[in-house]
Amino acid sequence: MSLVLPSELVVDRFLPTVRAMLATRLAERGLTQREIATELGVTQAAVSKYVGGDSGGDDRFRDDPETVATVDRIADGLVAGEMDGYDALAELLSLVRTLEDRGPICELHEEEMSELRGLGCDLCVRGLDPDVRAEREVLANVRTAARTLASTPGMADFVPNVGTNVGMCLPDPRDETDVAAVPGRIYAMGGRIEIPANPEFGASKHVATAVLASNSVGSDRRAAINIATDDDLLAAARTLAIDPLEFDADYEDRGAHLRRRFADHGAVPAVAYHRGAFGIEPATYVFGATAVDAAELVGDLLEEASSP
Incomplete structure (x- = not known):
């Protein structure tokens, strides 16, 4: 694990970029390099590098509208004598907080720590929020599945030709944004499974619809995987004491249709399927309490279907 604090990125990437931007703005407003060095608390040699464009930095901050506006505001305030170092620091601290909230600092942090990728992380904003832990657990479960x-x-x-996906929702999901799945779906290429x-x-939209329908009727099955409908697999389910539930594919509101079928059935089954319709490929949904449970059930079905 690479443990990187957001403050490290502020020091290593944000601060040099902002100093270079400020030095350039102050030079454009007529300050000498010595005066700029005094304002920024750096050496004149450093200012020379900043103004000359040799300081490095990160274009994500240079191109960020909030950063540009703040730097311009500080430069104008320092030149006009309306700001001192305290005021400039307060502006920059406020900017850092903004950039940590889904901004460039948050983006850099996700790049530096792979454990944060895909979380939509609000760690800097929400702290040790139990919701974040729940999100991490769901994402890890889907990844394993x-x-x-x-x-x-x-x-x-x-x-299926349209691809497979595996989805799992948070407890008490509201909509598809509370369902984690694989972007772009999972495909078979050359006899191998590709996870993009x-x-x-x-x-996900389609798998999320099935998962949300399951949860809306009080089921503890929070995950689903779509696979191709196959008679041998359906027979394997029955051999494993699973009664597959058939539903109609040709429904404009599939979520509502699934909710009605589940309610009529009295429970959410482990396997539900349809035979397709015009322009709709036949599909089977395998449900589980977790994504891993659903994936393991898929494995059991395939094994049973292939047995002599």
């Missing part, structure tokens, strides 16, 4: 599918023998033969990206919240 996707890898489980990729290593399941014969799985490539049951990936790490899971993210809001990355």
Whole structure:
């Protein structure tokens, strides 16, 4: 694990960039390099590098509208004598807080710490929020489930043409943004399973619809995986004492239709399927309490279907 604090990025990437921007703005407003060095608390040699464009820095901050506006405001205030060092520091601290809230600092932090990727992280804003832990657990579970599918023998033969996805929701989900899935779906290529990206919240529509329908009727099945409908797999489900539930594919509001079918059935089944319709590929949904549970059930179905 690479443990990187946001403050390290502020010191190493943000501060040099902002100093260079300020030095340039102050030079444009007529201050000498010695005066600029005094204002910024750096050496004249450093100011020379800043003004000459040799200071490095990060274009994400240079191009960020909030950063540009703040730097211009500080430069104008210092030149006009309306700001001192205390005022400039207060402006920069406020800017840092803004940039940590889904801004460039947050973006850099996710790049530097792979554990943060895909979380939509609000750690700097919300602190040790239990919701963040729940999000991390769901994302980790979906990631493991996707890898489980990729290593399941014969799985490539049951990936629909539109691709497979695995989704899992947070407790008490409101909409598809509370369902984590793999962006771009999971595809079979050359007999292998390809997982294009790490899971993210809001990355699925169809699997999320099934998951949300399951939760809306009080089920503890918070995850689902879509695979191709196959009679051998349905027979394997029955052999495993699972009664697959058929539903109609040709519904404009599939979520509402699934909710009605689940309610009529009296529970959310482990397997639900449809035979397709015009322009709609046949699909089967395998449900589980977690994404890993659903992936393991897919493996059990494939194994049973392939047994003599």
